[in-house]
Amino acid sequence: MKNKIKIERARHSLTQQDLAEKIGVSRQTINAMESNKYVPSTVLALKIAKLFQLTVEELFLLDEND
């Protein structure tokens, strides 16, 4: 699964730490999601999408391996 978290984070001028604090997770979690090492839970995906005012489908995309 791919995601646009890094792009959206840059668009909103947030650091990994800022985003982590806003959605209540650790900075490692943001980093792991951005480097596609971790697929977040539905709850976390919805929280991030809500923060960026996007739908989950706009932020997270299936790739050929899924």
Place this chain on the structure above:
Amino acid sequence: MKSSLLLPSRYKWIGGIVLIPSLILGILVRFKDFSFAFLTVPEGQARVRSTSLNFDEQINLTDELALTGMIVGLLFIAFAREKQEDEFIGKLRLQSLQWAVLVNYVLLLVATWLVHGFGYIDVMMYNMLTILVFFIIRFHVILFKNRSTAAE
């Protein structure tokens, strides 16, 4: 995402404080035959009975004390919440536990074929604790690696 089985993060330190003296006591008991005189209980008294491996009339509870301290200390460290425990940390925790269980049993299998006789009792004794030790080391190494790659 709440993991109900975790202790507050300060238990990592409490666990260390319990573990270190217990570990020292355990090493003294195992290699120097150390024992506290006041922990000697005549057989038949209390509810402790010597096993077939212990032919002494009296039994001493120093080793019980050391093992209890080591297990409790390791459990506290292993089950202490990270300061920022979230679903990703939880996943790393479970992966580390899976790895520790696997490594522990692979080593036990190897030792089963290589160590015989009374030496095998030592293997089993260490094996009681190594699963927690492997988990704690693995989990913290992975956390450390993730922390350093997360540094922007």
